[in-house]
Amino acid sequence: MNWLKTLFPRNRKIPVIKRVPRAEHPISRSQFPSGTLKVLYGLKDAGFEAYVVGGGVRDLLAGMEPKDFDIATNARPEEVRRIFRSCRLVGRRFLIAHVRFGDEISEVTTFRGPITDSHERDETGRILSDNEYGTVETDAFRRDFTVNAMYYDIRDFSIVDFAGGLEDIKAGVIRLIGDPELRYREDPVRMLRAVRIANKLRFRIEKGTAAPLRKLAPLLREIPPARLFDEVVKLLQCRDAVANLHGLREYGLLAQLLPHTDAAFDNPQMHAFVERALGNTAERIAAEQTVSPAFLYAALLWPAVARRIVKLCDGDDAQINVAIAQASDEVLAQALKYIMIPKRFSVPMREIWALQPRFEMRRGGRAQRLLTHPRFRAAYDFLLLRAHSGEVAQELADWWTEAQQGEGLPPLKPTRPDEAEPGAPRKRRRRRGGRGRRRPGGDQPSPPGA
Known part of the structure; x- marks a missing residue:
């Protein structure tokens, strides 16, 4: 003894x-x-x-x-x-x-x-x-x-x-x-388990058990990234995801796991986006529907990706696709320092992000091709979250909802001059320089948050 x-x-x-x-x-x-x-x-x-x-x-x-x-x-x-x-x-x-x-x-x-x-x-x-x-x-x-x-x-x-x-x-x-x-x-992972089990059972963490959490949170950096990936999925891909998220923030644990997500709470729009994503995940689990860590991590890292896209574009909408690819690389590289994200999840994540600008291109063939994309449904669900948080116009999300239900594409309600309904008169663009050159951004989507 x-x-x-x-x-x-x-x-x-x-x-x-x-x-x-x-x-x-x-x-x-x-x-x-x-x-x-x-x-x-x-x-x-x-x-x-x-x-x-x-x-x-x-x-x-x-x-x-x-x-x-x-x-x-x-x-x-x-x-x-x-x-x-x-x-x-x-x-x-x-x-x-x-x-x-x-x-x-x-x-x-x-x-x-x-x-x-x-x-x-x-x-x-x-x-x-x-x-x-x-x-x-x-x-x-x-x-x-x-x-x-x-x-x-x-x-x-x-x-x-x-x-x-x-x-x-x-x-x-x-x-x-x-x-x-x-x-x-x-075993520092016990800090994460304390939050998860307490919220699962609707219990409180005893005062002495909670007291060292914020002080010892940096010890999570010593845990192998592969193990932390599994722990984050357990915490945030469950019915108690929103409560777990707040618990992780309260004790300074989220900053050691997903610092980009923790920083997103300074932006009310992105705060609402992440909470809505976790809430939707909880609803799908309660309804016994499938959920994927790829979608979860895509939502958790999106605030950092979106912020980086805006900086890379710097007002030049024509660079949106290049900016998304570069932002995805940079944010994933930073995230992998803390948590391992297997390629079977990181690849779908990148596709979900890359498809977001294509939702703003709603003319004829482009829209039809997007509807048949293998990752369309996940990217569309992601678009709905962005619309709910106010990052994009709700009209855009409604249009794509209707596009899936009807026999043809619904008419456009233009939000910018280049989104006029097909066949409608369009104002001629002034050309600069050689034949065929177009002003940057003429037929490109706006960067996230623009």
């Missing part, structure tokens, strides 16, 4: 472990998927301990439907593989067993050992090596929050509460296990 004294600050008591019998809690094994039950009973029948742990127990106690059910056991990964033929071992630093039954994959982890001074750390305190096994007790106190350290025991259907999670569930509180600054330094 000496290792517990290093985990908790001197002014805080070590929690008392409680076992709650089946008659005193609401969780029933009938709430677990069949694959989860097969893994639990398979481990139990082989003589091992087996528990459902973490978010599955937490969400059920909070009255929510869990997305998945993680299993913890004292069986080593190789032993799990011998029990289940459908098992596959994954991971490098700490092996995890994935057991498949039909379409369901259960994640099985072996109890982890306690954190000690022998663990390899970097200069910020982040743990670099972690491959020691332990007991259910050491595993519980390795978990981040009290509400994640509750274990459902398949042997007697009881819940083992190691850190006071049941009390915090009742109080609606997210609280770190142990000393907050020490635990955040061990």
